[in-house]
Amino acid sequence: MSFAESQSPSSGAVPEQPPPPHNQQEEEDESSKSQSKKAAKKEAAKQEKLRRRQEASLASAAQSLSVEEDDPLSSNYGDVPLSELQSKVAADVREWTEVGALTEGLSERYVLVRGRAQAIRAVGKNMAFLVVREKGFTVQCVVTAQPDTVSRQMVKYAAGLSRESIVDIEGVVSVPTVPIKGATQQVEVQVRKILCVNKAMPTLPINIEDAARSETEIEKALQAGEQLVRVNQDTRLNYRVLDMRTPANQGIFRIQCQVGNVFRQFLLSKDFVEIHTPKLIAGSSEGGAAVFKLDYKGQAACLAQSPQLHKQMAICGDFGRVFEIGPVFRAEDSYTHRHLCEFTGLDIEMEIKKHYFEVMDVVDRLFVTMFDTLNKNCAKELEAVGRQYPFEPLKYLRSTLRLTFEEGIQMLKEAGVEVDPLGDLNTETERKLGQLVLEKYGTEFYILHRYPLAIRPFYTMPCYDNPAYSNSFDVFIRGEEIISGAQRVHVPEFLVERAQACGIDVKTISTYIDSFRYGAPPHGGFGVGLERVVMLFCGLNNIRKTSLFPRDPLRIAP
Amino acid sequence: MSFAESQSPSSGAVPEQPPPPHNQQEEEDESSKSQSKKAAKKEAAKQEKLRRRQEASLASAAQSLSVEEDDPLSSNYGDVPLSELQSKVAADVREWTEVGALTEGLSERYVLVRGRAQAIRAVGKNMAFLVVREKGFTVQCVVTAQPDTVSRQMVKYAAGLSRESIVDIEGVVSVPTVPIKGATQQVEVQVRKILCVNKAMPTLPINIEDAARSETEIEKALQAGEQLVRVNQDTRLNYRVLDMRTPANQGIFRIQCQVGNVFRQFLLSKDFVEIHTPKLIAGSSEGGAAVFKLDYKGQAACLAQSPQLHKQMAICGDFGRVFEIGPVFRAEDSYTHRHLCEFTGLDIEMEIKKHYFEVMDVVDRLFVTMFDTLNKNCAKELEAVGRQYPFEPLKYLRSTLRLTFEEGIQMLKEAGVEVDPLGDLNTETERKLGQLVLEKYGTEFYILHRYPLAIRPFYTMPCYDNPAYSNSFDVFIRGEEIISGAQRVHVPEFLVERAQACGIDVKTISTYIDSFRYGAPPHGGFGVGLERVVMLFCGLNNIRKTSLFPRDPLRIAP
The missing domain is CATH 3.30.930.10 (Bira Bifunctional Protein; Domain 2)
Incomplete structure (x- = not known):
């Protein structure tokens, strides 16, 4: 009897559940000595609640994605089922390429990459851009609908991924004619296959780009009339797992x-x-x-x-x-x-x-x-x-x-x-x-x-x-x-x-x-x-x- | 005002005092759960008391050494006064030789060595042997009374050193005609100067040679009718500073x-x-x-x-x-x-x-x-x-x-x-x-x-x-x-x-x-x-x- 069969509630794509409430009480007790900190934390707790609610609704929306119309190219995308992640394949003969190694020399080569979906942007129904990050290096990945390889459902799937999710991407390296601003690597990956290895919750308590921002940037934007998010030290430490990624x-x-x-x-x-x-x-x-x-x-x-x-x-x-x-x-x-x-x-x-x-x-x-x-x-x-x-x-x-x-x-x-x-x-x-x-x-x-x-x-x-x-x-x-x-x-x-x-x-x-x-x-x-x-x-x-x-x-x- | 002057009780050679009683009570409480251990510790405590008493008398005997008759060669031996050990000499131009580096190649050379007096043996009034240890290497040092260099008082001083004391030795390297059994180095040092940098208490709670003995040696000796000291694990750990030196x-x-x-x-x-x-x-x-x-x-x-x-x-x-x-x-x-x-x-x-x-x-x-x-x-x-x-x-x-x-x-x-x-x-x-x-x-x-x-x-x-x-x-x-x-x-x-x-x-x-x-x-x-x-x-x-x-x-x- 396979694991997936015996533990049906978790088989295949892991069902999204609203996460349990964060242990906020403990943190509040912790800061009882400091009034200003307490106030800041209460505010954070409120925001957190809002986020959780928003997230629950987003999660159920995301689930509807999987109840998609039939797609003959459906094996090219989707969530990797848990059983596949349980050391099912011992001898992986495929070669992995590190994001930092993606350079012009690999132009036209078919590569396999694992990283985080740092940023996701849909352009209409036929195209989506993903910035994938690994060990601090980032590469732009392009999902373009085209007959026989990439379906519109795949574009929709990619666009619907939550940020910071872990993805396995296969595709062909290409060198764009204009410099890429939003990524460290100056090549793109034309995506052929995108599998989500692990989903992040749809709304993160802190965004990496906010946490990575310098004071100078915030000041500059403010002078230009734009208020950017400043993540304070306490919030960073509360969500250190995210903060560490800057x-x-x-x-x-x-x-x-x-x-x-x-x-x-x-x-x-x-x-x-x-x-x-x-x-x-x-x-x-x-x-x-x-x-x-x-x-x-x-x-x-x-x-x-x-x-x-x-x-x-x-x-x-x-x-x-x-x-x-x-x-x-x-x-x-x-x-x-x-x-x-x-x-x-x-x-x-x-x-x-x-x-x-x-x-x-x-x-x-x-x-x-x-x-x-x-x-x-x-x-x-x-x-x-x-x-x-x-x-x-x-x-x-x-x-x-x-x-x-x-x-x-x-x-x-x-x-x-x-x-x-x-x-x-x-x-x-x-x-x-x-x-x-x-x-x-x-x-x-x-x-x-x-x-x-x-x-x-x-x-x-x-x-x-x-x-x-x-x-x-x-x-x-x-x-x-x-x-x-x-x-x-x-x-x-x-x-x-x-x-x-x-x-x-x-x-x-x-x-x-x-x-x-x-x-x-x-x-x-x-x-x-x-x-x-x-x-x-x-x-x-x-x-x-x-x-x-x-x-x-x-x-x-x- | 120099330090030595202002703190006269400790100036010059540090006066020996009987050490304060070891905190035996604490150790006994510790082992209250284990009856056999308790008995062993009581026995150890008894032996310890005996040792302390013996040591106090030895210490007072040792002190009488310093009230020695006048000796024109007295600067060649003695206890280094505390003030000398307080970083008095910054630029020590003398070169130190490690015990492990004392080999035939240094024959006839004048060397300066610091180590522990591991073993001390007097032969009559004119000669004393010291085995000096540094970083696990040992060398035999010979103090022989001779006119204009080594006085009989110096031989007496060397013979009266307590084991494990730290000594600075100056002397000439010589190669003996017969192999040396009791030391790792196959050369001797003909001592010209011996200064004690730090005295160990006259009777140590455990002897390094006892702590370094293998079970095989103990068994063999027993078969030959000789009972050698076996240092048990608890005693070793109680006196870890000594046990570490094996x-x-x-x-x-x-x-x-x-x-x-x-x-x-x-x-x-x-x-x-x-x-x-x-x-x-x-x-x-x-x-x-x-x-x-x-x-x-x-x-x-x-x-x-x-x-x-x-x-x-x-x-x-x-x-x-x-x-x-x-x-x-x-x-x-x-x-x-x-x-x-x-x-x-x-x-x-x-x-x-x-x-x-x-x-x-x-x-x-x-x-x-x-x-x-x-x-x-x-x-x-x-x-x-x-x-x-x-x-x-x-x-x-x-x-x-x-x-x-x-x-x-x-x-x-x-x-x-x-x-x-x-x-x-x-x-x-x-x-x-x-x-x-x-x-x-x-x-x-x-x-x-x-x-x-x-x-x-x-x-x-x-x-x-x-x-x-x-x-x-x-x-x-x-x-x-x-x-x-x-x-x-x-x-x-x-x-x-x-x-x-x-x-x-x-x-x-x-x-x-x-x-x-x-x-x-x-x-x-x-x-x-x-x-x-x-x-x-x-x-x-x-x-x-x-x-x-x-x-x-x-x-x-x-």
């Missing part, structure tokens, strides 16, 4: 992948070992910032705020140089453009022979290599990001600038900005310093080191010549901090002393301190936020743009 | 790093994009197995049991092929050799054109490449693991064997093992089948596919020709499952139907189902446990051996 987002997350890749490959080439440390830990990992607490089989536990303890243990365990790429959890109530409750930490820890500069040397080589590689290998992705979110390429030196904290304070002072010489910089003064450094040294990437001891974690090694300062550093891109690093205290007795001086109950960190009692080499390391690197390299204004599914105090979905 | 563990985690690296590089070369999905999610990720629950800013949340939902969303978001390497959390009460509450998941998801075999093709190429690379690049590490835990190299075919579940059942049946043809295999039958496959096909790595639908998750695509089976597979190494994969249901209406058939409240998974309403390509994927791959490739008997800091129902520390 060229900018395709670019952002491919760049993110490259950042991780360069980080890893560079470190592996320098004898670092990749480790995986636990995210479930007993007690709070660093003290200070808020942690997510949970019950672990009856024991109190929390989520790691950093792999600090365990990466240092790996150094004490003789791995010499280690790194980790993994999630980091912060239960902070930070509602800024640069904080997330969960982000991807790039962490390293390494033995040092003599000086914390050895760690800064790694920062320098690693990031110059990374920026070089991104500019070289991600040119297309960077361009796609820049089209929607214009930015200037990052200015950085071949050898990274190093300033002491004191020098930084002095620069600010000379510019008329008074800051506490032993206090921390705030977002504003960091930006200001970034500006001054850019003017004086021509770089937007630099290291600030010898921070005041009082504003660093207890395990930071104080400077040998002045206990008010420490062997620590922060690294900045475009005036914002991306890296924090330091030499660590590796002498257990001194670590106890430092913890006590910082008001930490030594008993709560006994596991950490004990790790250094079995012989510990001098060492240091740093942590980087992956999302921040991508955000600042691309000059983006919000970290939610560089996290696939961001988590902040108001958002834990989707 | 050659086998150094090998295991470098192999683990290579597994991750090959996984990543292979997939990147095949157009996969690396993604990072959230571990904090609202609701349970898959239903079924237990989840760790937590409070997320007033909302109920849990830790992701897999990146299933989000990696599929990335596919619906047009990334085509994605992978992720990240922690996976399971709150299961599994006390087996192969389950952890937190492990590193290697997950992939990809569009398929026609058939789930496309996913199995990736498994095949990926793992054959991985095994080849490990055998080629990790020969030394595999040998180190094998010395302590002997194993046969994995047998695998150039093209991975594929059997259907039905064929597997038939093989078992023919061997007299009756199993439910539509039920799941248990650990025992999996092992048995692995044995039969090895005998018949000569491979310990194979794919079993077309599993019964009833025993797979609701989102698994049923077979087109028989709804009792599914387009799914498991992959086995040495008779144990390491991979689970399948084609997914990408049609939302059918997904709802499948969820309902499996008794799942559709409302709880609305976000998941909605992801497929905006046009979803056919797709499939699989998940692998990193720790299992390493465990089974190396033929190890416990997954705790391949997790740096394992988490199981009884363990959340260190």
Whole structure:
């Protein structure tokens, strides 16, 4: 008995049903703290309801399409039945051509393509245009009624497809005499066969072209008296599956992948070992910032705020140089453009022979290599990001600038900005310093080191010549901090002393301190936020743009 | 004012203090469920106390060393003061030689080495031998009293060093006439200078040589009437920082790093994009197995049991092929050799054109490449693991064997093992089948596919020709499952139907189902446990051996 027979309600073309109501309540609860957000969401919910209703009626209209008059060419179009999609054909001898590979060289060739129906336009009853998208490339496909190959019903079917549906198209490549504006590829496909592999709902909550629009375009149109849709950040994130499909987002997350890749490959080439440390830990990992607490089989536990303890243990365990790429959890109530409750930490820890500069040397080589590689290998992705979110390429030196904290304070002072010489910089003064450094040294990437001891974690090694300062550093891109690093205290007795001086109950960190009692080499390391690197390299204004599914105090979905 | 002056109690040589009592209570609570473990731990606690006492007295004895008679050569040895370790010397012009690089070619050369004092032996008052270890390599260093260079006090100082302390040694390389048995390097260093960078406590909770011993050695010694120390798994994990230093563990985690690296590089070369999905999610990720629950800013949340939902969303978001390497959390009460509450998941998801075999093709190429690379690049590490835990190299075919579940059942049946043809295999039958496959096909790595639908998750695509089976597979190494994969249901209406058939409240998974309403390509994927791959490739008997800091129902520390 075949599957289709036994499960008749779903056999053949999947019957359209009105989708279940979206879980709006949950989202509203989520934003209860923010009144303006709540209002925006209510509005969105209303629009959503309207859409759902409209869609239900469109769906039933679409269904009537299948009750079409007899057509001897009907095998050339239609919805692929479910059973066909269940791995029925193992050895597909047909060759697939990627949309991005459709060029003049394939003129007159018969091709098979799979992609999304990005745009659909009927011209009378005899012609329909489809723009089909695959991996960011688009091609114009033309369905023209003609005897013996393409019926008028097929044109009607094509014109009735919902946008973002997945289609398999067969046809002949042709080169038009005039340039094609609405697609990346400069050829057309004269369609012979069009099968819908998966239907999108008729009305999407957000349209890709709206989501892909730049502020400049919206402003320009407004000046010309036209109001274009602006998709706000929250709506994008609610429908991330659609939002991800914009060229900018395709670019952002491919760049993110490259950042991780360069980080890893560079470190592996320098004898670092990749480790995986636990995210479930007993007690709070660093003290200070808020942690997510949970019950672990009856024991109190929390989520790691950093792999600090365990990466240092790996150094004490003789791995010499280690790194980790993994999630980091912060239960902070930070509602800024640069904080997330969960982000991807790039962490390293390494033995040092003599000086914390050895760690800064790694920062320098690693990031110059990374920026070089991104500019070289991600040119297309960077361009796609820049089209929607214009930015200037990052200015950085071949050898990274190093300033002491004191020098930084002095620069600010000379510019008329008074800051506490032993206090921390705030977002504003960091930006200001970034500006001054850019003017004086021509770089937007630099290291600030010898921070005041009082504003660093207890395990930071104080400077040998002045206990008010420490062997620590922060690294900045475009005036914002991306890296924090330091030499660590590796002498257990001194670590106890430092913890006590910082008001930490030594008993709560006994596991950490004990790790250094079995012989510990001098060492240091740093942590980087992956999302921040991508955000600042691309000059983006919000970290939610560089996290696939961001988590902040108001958002834990989707 | 220099740091040393202002913090006099810690200036110069760090005074030894008896270490604070180890947090034994916590460990005892942890094992309350297991009586035998509790007894073992009590015994360990007792021994620990004895050690601490012994150590305190040794420490005070060691301190008396520093109150030594005047020695004109005293600058050639001693403890490096803390201030010197605080990045005092930036430009260290001296060249360091790695222990592994100490070969005959360096004969008569003056070298500088940093490593651990692995073994220390005094011969009378004029001579001491040190075995110094760095990155798994060891070299014998000889301190011989002689006029104008090495004083008897220096010999005494060297002999009094505690094992596992970090030392800087300067000396001349010499080639002895007889082979050296107790070290990997076949040269000696005639010591001119020895400085202790960091002291280990005089008596360590476990000795590296004990932790590095194989069962075979212990058995052999026992037959010869000698009882050698056997360090049990729990003690190892309690003192993981020490346990990590054994050659086998150094090998295991470098192999683990290579597994991750090959996984990543292979997939990147095949157009996969690396993604990072959230571990904090609202609701349970898959239903079924237990989840760790937590409070997320007033909302109920849990830790992701897999990146299933989000990696599929990335596919619906047009990334085509994605992978992720990240922690996976399971709150299961599994006390087996192969389950952890937190492990590193290697997950992939990809569009398929026609058939789930496309996913199995990736498994095949990926793992054959991985095994080849490990055998080629990790020969030394595999040998180190094998010395302590002997194993046969994995047998695998150039093209991975594929059997259907039905064929597997038939093989078992023919061997007299009756199993439910539509039920799941248990650990025992999996092992048995692995044995039969090895005998018949000569491979310990194979794919079993077309599993019964009833025993797979609701989102698994049923077979087109028989709804009792599914387009799914498991992959086995040495008779144990390491991979689970399948084609997914990408049609939302059918997904709802499948969820309902499996008794799942559709409302709880609305976000998941909605992801497929905006046009979803056919797709499939699989998940692998990193720790299992390493465990089974190396033929190890416990997954705790391949997790740096394992988490199981009884363990959340260190």
